[in-house]
Amino acid sequence: MGLCQPSADVPFSCGACCGLFNLELKPDQFRTLLKDRTETFKKSVDFSKPYTMAEFRKVREEAEKNYVKKDSLTYNCPFLGMLTEEVSGISSETKVRSRIGCMIHPVYTGDPRSQNYSFYGASICQAYDCRNKERNFADEWENVFSEFADDSFSYSSLSSDYRSIDLLEGYLTEKGIPSTDWFTGSRETILQILKIKFEQNISLWNTSFELDMESPPPISWKERLAKWLGLESDDPRL
Structure with a gap:
């Protein structure tokens, strides 16, 4: 996915377009927030029951409604969480890495429209390109x-x-x-x-x-x- 989710040997990723940094939080608080979201998601969401994604969003929006925002008009998507993946290294050794990213991305759900359960919907989530991602270099x-x-x-x-x-x-x-x-x-x-x-x-x-x-x-x-x-x-x- 390029700039958002770099190559397999890079353990980092970007979640800024999901509104993460619109919240007035410190780095440790960001980590705690994503950990809480991810744990709640794993416990409550079943991709075979799509309505559980809608229920998760409602629960997390309520849990996060009092966070101070930099811009009241910018949405903070609760589906941004920690993605744990197994990747093969150069030595063919399988490693586990954690990045931040969309927990209802089609690559995980198997449903190309699953991001319609988010505020912006699949068409915007999948089509949005930030200014740096669009650069020639x-x-x-x-x-x-x-x-x-x-x-x-x-x-x-x-x-x-x-x-x-x-x-x-x-x-x-x-x-x-x-x-x-x-x-x-x-x-x-x-x-x-x-x-x-x-x-x-x-x-x-x-x-x-x-x-x-x-x-x-x-x-x-x-x-x-x-x-x-x-x-x-x-x-x-x-």
Whole structure:
């Protein structure tokens, strides 16, 4: 599935478009929430009885109704949980990994329309592509995010932060670095800037639906990137 659910050897995944980060929670609280959802789901949902998916949604929406939201209009889908999968490693050894993802995705239910039990419905859930997923170099960014991330939460934060990647791509272009060299010769520069982003807590938890509707200021990409990261434009790291 690409950027959302990377290749088999990557233990991380992104769930930002399901509204996870729209909740005002700390990392440990996110983990507890997903654990609770997943345990409730396993105990109460039977795919042979589709109505149990509707009942689960009702129960979880009631349980989570008092969580503080960043945006009252952004939905937080309770079907986002922990997916435990067995995967074959390079040595043909079978390993168990846990990622975050949709617990009623057709790959698990066997029903191509099972996501109709979610708020947005199957057509939106399956067709939605975030800005980073649509990039020309989405696969290369996926590799960078996978290398940089510590868990699915930091991976989701990177994968959904289109603004930082817009600024990075504009900055590298402005420096005259061809896109063919971005992820080779300039890889360390990219990782260094992403490190600054995390140190500064820049857009660490995105709801995934923020869009910059304002026209960019008439300054260079370097100045825009520095301003975004809270740095001086002559910072030697840029």
